Amino acid sequence: MFGIYLKRELSRRKKAALVIAMGLALGIALVITVDSVSAGMTQAQDKVLKSLYGLGTDMTVTKARSAPGTGSSQGPDFKFDAKRSGTSTQSSDRVMTQGGEALKSSLVAKVAAQKGVSAAVGALSLNVTKVDGSFTQGKAESSASSSGSREQGGPGGTGGGSGQPQVQGGGANFDVNSYSVAGVDVTDQALGPLATMKITSGRTFTPAQTNAKAAVIAESYAKEKKYEVGSAVKISGTEYTVIGIATPDSGDSTTDVYLPLKQAQSLGDAKDKVTTIYVKAGDSKRIAVVKKTIQSNISGTTVTTSSDLAATVSGSLSTAAGLAAGVGKWLSLAVLAAAFLVAALLTSAAVSRRVREFGTLKALGWPSRKVTRQVVGESIVNGLIGGALGIALGLAAAYTVTAVSPKLTAQLGSGGMSGGPGGSPGGGGPGQQATKNTLEIALSAPVSMTTVALAVGLAVTGGLIAGAMGGWRASRMRPADALSSVS
Template sequence: MFFTYLRRELRRRRKAALVVASGLALGIALVIVVTSVSSGMGKAQDKVLQSLYGLGTDMTVTKAAQPAATSSDRPRFQFDAQDSGSEQSSDRVLVQGFETLSASTVTKVGEQSGVSDAVGGLSLQVVKVSGEFTRGEVQQNGEGGNQQGGAPGAAPSPEGQVQGGGANFDVNNYSVFGTDVTKPALGPLTSSKITSGRTFKSTETAAKVVVADSAYAKEKKLKVGGTVTVKGTKFEVIGIATADSGDPAANLYIPLKQAQTLSDSKDKVTTIYVRATDSQKIDAVKSTIQKNISGTTVTTSADLADTVSGSLSTASSLATSVGKWLAIAVLIAAFLVAGLLTSSAVSRRVREFGTLKALGWKSGRVTRQVVGEAIVNGLVGGVLGIALGLAGAYVVTAISPTLQAQLGGGTTGGGGGGFGGGRQAAARTLDVTLTAPVSVTTIGIAVGLAVAGGLIAGAFGGWRASRLRPADALRRVE
């Protein structure tokens, strides 16, 4: 009897029910869109930070203090005296930043409470200068006679002037990262995908092999099976890696021991990559490491997130603050409108409810009838709202512009300073495409809001209906 009457009343008042359901649907749809956009912002930011850290990395440990550079820290290039036109080259391998950590610190970090795994890496900068000197020619007494001699830049002889000659040198500056090949699941190389060849084997700790970044390989025309020379040492190119997003961590990746040998940094690392046992306790792990290992700076993804600026940061702030409060305001308005419309409908049904009470309906039964109709309206509004929300999220994903993220205020892979400096986050600008994923949790929230909206509307109307007395109701009928 209850459901039969409920179905008939809803069918008879389709327009009023649709108005109530539409109001709820708009509020629920806005909540879905804002929630999905906020989720997309979070994933976009994670993608940006992933390009800095690498997959599975929760934090990095570096040396806290950085001394000022001195003249002894600057690279010096020396060339032998050779015949004019002979090509000469000299390169220097520099640790990015002057502060390094002992390799034993990696083990110590790995033993800290809450740490699942830790691996060290050495960030290097290679500066190669190559070119040739050309001797000048001495012109004697303006008579057109030429005499070669003198070093480039030497003062002219009394008999004439030195003309021509000079030096033509090219500077090639590129980055090299020494990675621990025994732990391939951690480190910056994990944020790149091997698109040609293979990655390192765990047995290649001292092998002269290299994985090149795809952009650098294209620039230098490097291919799998070829070789590349770093400080006079030839390395075989075994793989080409493409960064998942943004800039790569380095131009070349080599085994850690080889990097330590090239830079005369035996048993030294610049960065320790750390994975926590529980992603919810990263702050606690950070505090533990800083407390037990003095002189270190621990940087988490949350710390790096604070350095993200640009349109991504602006959009994220808008979605999480303005969007959230706008969604709440619209949802409250939708609930109030639904309640007022239901209450107004009860006022228009005075004759109906008065007659039902005169026929023996209890106040509780009338209230259940009104609440039942309101809940059905809420569920219909929920279905419409979910459909609108999914459509809105799809539109946002389809037409959303590419956002930019500038990373600043942090250093990854060693401190700054020196020739070429450290790998500073401030120097990076990444393009990120926004998505608006809708999760099952969001759908569940939408259903809950729909039921809540129906209950709120039913509470207004049920309260009005329960206060009606048959005699008063019938007396108000014209």
């Protein structure tokens, strides 16, 4: 009886039911859209942080570089030998650790032994500045004195002569090439600088190549210098064979050449040293606890988590994320509340127009609870219809955002960003970088089952709210109200 009457009443009032359902649908669609875009922002930010850290990295351990002493210089120092030949070709490489102060390799094992740490690997970040070119020796020539020019000399004589010798020609023509090198632990490449790189040509290091003269080159640098698999890369007099070309999973590569850690330590005169320790926590929910543990047990180091770096991300990604998290969510809640209120008012108004119907039903013996149940049942069905329409509209909006894939920029600059391997050149520790690295991320809007379940819950809630108000209004009607409405 309840189902039959419910179906008949909804069929009679299709227009009113559709208006109520559409009001709820718009509010639910906006909630789905904002929630899916926010999820896309989170994914985009994760991509940015992975390009900084490395896949699976939860934090890095570095040490700030101490202030240089008086009269010391942190820049590369080039000295060339003078030669007697007229033209002299010179070439020199200067390899320097970049970023924070070097740490002892033994600290990697100490960090890995801390409570809550799942894995830890060390990496060494180097900057190579190569200067090569040639000097051309000038020639000294004496200029002839002016014709007829004479000068009076000392007593009893006159003086004359040629002008002072002058150097003619000569000079120098040098080319400067600066690039970054990362020394990686080849026994655990799932964590650290190479974790975010995909080998597109050749292969990566094998665990046995801990001290091999082999190199993996970033694709952008390989194109610039015309390197390919099998090419030889000469660094500070040592030749390395290119065994692979790598492309970053997102953004641009921030390291040009990857070498086995021992080879990088030898190049940088940093035996048993690393500049960054990459750490993976055993439980992603206890990263803050692990950070405190490392800081308290290993003094003098700086521990930076992905949450710390998230605050340094600026650009359109940060702006859009702020709008989605702030304005977007508050706007969706306001629209949803308005949709609930409108649905409740429309349902109450519809009940007011059914005075004769409900009064007659009560006169026939329907108790108030049965009348209330009828109104609530109709409202819940309207809410479910609105939920279905809202999910469809929300999915369409999310699909449109994903299809368009608007480009967002993320600037990772001097606000405490980790550089070096997995970060930007010139860094190596939090707060060590003065330049900015800009990444471009395509925005998507993934819709999870949790979001769909939330939409269904909102639809039922909206129906219940509207039904509660309409049912309360219907339950207060008396049989006499039906008679008074008869003209």
